[in-house]
Amino acid sequence: MHTRRLVKRSILGSRVYAPSPTGDGAPVTGVVQAVKQENRDVSATGARRSSVYTVLMQDGSLKEFSEEEIAAGFNHTAAKGPFKSSLKHSYSNGAPDGQKMEGGCLSPETVEEQRLPDGKRVSRDPDTSSVSLLEQKRKVVSSSIDVPHARRSEDEVDMDKVTAAMVLTSLSTSPLVRSPPVKVSEGLSGSWKDNGSVGPFTPSSNSSSCGYWSWSAPSDQSNPSTPSPPLSADSFKPFRVPSLGGVGSGSAGPEDPSLEEQDGSSLLFDEPIPRKRKNSMKVMFKCLWKNCGKVLSTAAGIQRHIRTIHLGRNCDSDCSDGEEDFYYTEIKLNTDSVADGLNSLLPASPSVLSPTLPSPSPLPSLGHPPDPHRASDPKEPHAGGATPLSRSAPSALYLVHTDHAYQATAPVSIPSSNSSNSPGSASTSFTPTNSSSFSISWQSPPVTFTGNAVSPSKSQGFGEQRSQTIAVLSSPPRATTALSRKVRGEGKKCRKVYGMENRDMWCTACRWKKACQRFTD
DNA sequence: TTTGCCGGGGA
DNA sequence: TCCCCGGCAAA
Structure with a gap:
């Protein structure tokens, strides 16, 4: 079963050596764009069939080669290039059939293929190959040859355009960019169902935001006009892993999840997040506009409120530029752990519960390293429930100080590393993803922190306030755990x-x- | 599994 | 108060 799939699938989008079109004998490399086969049940029957491979040559031209020609190309240059070992391998496994070679040399694809859940496996049938081909191209092209052919289906392109535009727009319209993370938070907070009116983008933004956040920052630098597909870091696995693991290691392995994600609609972060929010939480959205403090249960509602009441806009959310996002904050109420924590806390450090916060909601519960020798508790509660949003909010509630390294480091480093001027290097490009996961992971334990880890803000004051905010957010659990165990x-x-x-x-x-x-x- | 250390308890 | 140790949680 597997072998068959491997062979059939792997050729598309793969790099092959082909005889030189000029006939001078010098082989050239190209990427297989399509395969035409009269009889596609190749390896099953073992029969030879006339397959014609459309190969995109290095010079950009498209050529068609027969199976034999490509095979010859292989032989010719087998000694160089990544194909060598696998090629040999193929041969050692049986007849030097062209198909076999392909199966061998395409181990990356192979592995990828294996990772595909059966239900989602892309068809290799010729009549559907155009779709799968596109997929293949996306992956192969970006990692091997600089081939300009990678075109996505129109739907994909459109979708990406839209979402990318959203992200980029929000990135550029304000230094406080935070819309995408907010969307994520909203999604997480279970308010999707509530805010169906938020806009056409929101429902699908969950998956996309992950992807986009992984590339949007670097793209600032590199080439904004050609945003990579939202493949993010793990998209490259198929290429790395196989190169080591070789052909048909046979195990779908733990990478299945990521594959599923690639496969379309599932989301990388979608799963873990809801899981972490198991504890009963209620999410409220609080208007941070001065003297307002209105609290609504849905993001859409609060956005509308801000848009209409404070920003004086009457248009629909569609025409919103996302500015409202800056004027409300998400307040999460952890109805169980918070209550417990606070109850046990009260006698010990009553100051934790600050009455100054007008918010009708209790303090959010937060996961954070405990700090036994902390002394600045009294101020922390002021920002209870505040997200980095509050920084831009016309509110003066967040005069909190954080002198402790452990509180400052993590939170502060995040926004800074996220700043849009981060280099496009691999490490930094990963940062956004990392930080987005940061915000997620920080929610883990009793957490309720919906911090928007992603904040392009570069201002020092911001970073500071941000850390303060986070410190504040983290205070409840800290106090809770501080009573128990020192870090x-x-x-x-x-x-x-x-x-x-x-x-x-x-x-x-x-x-x-x-x-x-x-x-x- | 190892390590750091809290909480508790005996002397 | 000194000292020890069970046991938890992080690494």
């Missing part, structure tokens, strides 16, 4: 330094299994 130190400890055999050299605390006093972090 484990990372530095060397007596035990490590002296070893068990020299236990007598340990500091007293270490000997007593207490927090090391000698090598404090």
Whole structure:
């Protein structure tokens, strides 16, 4: 079953060597664009069939080659290029049939193919090959040869245009860009159902925003006019993995999920997120406009409110430029863990519950490293439920200070690394994705933080406020956990330094299994 | 599994 | 108060 698929599928979009069109004998490389086969049940029957491969040559021209010609090309140049090993491999596995070679040399595709869930496997039938071909092209082209042929289906293109435009627009219209993350948050917060009116984009933005966030930042720098498909980092796996693993390692493996994502509609982050929000949470949206503080249960509602009441716009959400986003914040209420945490907290540090917050909602629950020696609690609650949004909001609620490294580092680094001027290098281009996952992962435990990790803001003050916000958000759990356990130190400890055999050299605390006093972090 | 250390308890 | 250790949680 597998073998068959591998063979049949792998040729499309793959790089092959073909005899030189000039006839001088020098082989040239090209990418297989299409295969025409009279008899497509190739490897099953083992019969030879006349297959014609349309190959896009390096010079951009399209040529058609017969199976044999390509095979000859292979032989000719087998010694160089990535095909060598796999080619040999193919041969060693059987007759030097052209099809076999393809199956072998295309291990990347092969693996990818295997990762495809059966139900979603793309058909290799000639009559549907145009679709799959497009898919293939997208992947292959970007990673191997600089081929200008990669055209997506019109639908795809349109969709991408629209979504990309949305993202880019929001990126460029304000330094506080945050719309996309917000959408994600909305989606997460279970408000999709509520805000059906938010706009045509929202419903589908979940998957796209992940993808887009992974490339939109770098694209600022590189080539905005040719945004890569929302393949994000894992799109490259198919190319890397196979190169190591070789042909037909046979296991669909743990990469299936990512594949599914590529396959179309499923979302990379979609799954984990809802899972993490298991605990009963209620999401409210609070208007941050000065003297307003209106709280609505849906993003659409609050947006409409801001748009009409504060921004004086009457147009539909469609004509919104997203500015409303800056004037409301998402407040998450964790009805169980928060309550518990607060209850247990109250006696210990009553100050955590600040009455100054006009918001009718309790503090959000947040996952954050505990900090036992914290002292600035009293101020934190002010920003309860605030997202980075609040920074731009016409509200003066967030005068919080954060002096603790652990609070500042993570949050602060995120926005900075996200700034749109980040280089297009692999590492930085990954950052947005990372940070988006950041916002997600931070929601994990009892978290309710819907932080928009992605904030292109570059202003120092912003970063600061941002960290403050996050610190604030994190205070409840911190306080909760602070009562229980100190964050484990990372530095060397007596035990490590002296070893068990020299236990007598340990500091007293270490000997007593207490927090090391000698090598404090 | 190892490590750091909290909480608790005995002397 | 000193000392030890069970046990949890992070690494």
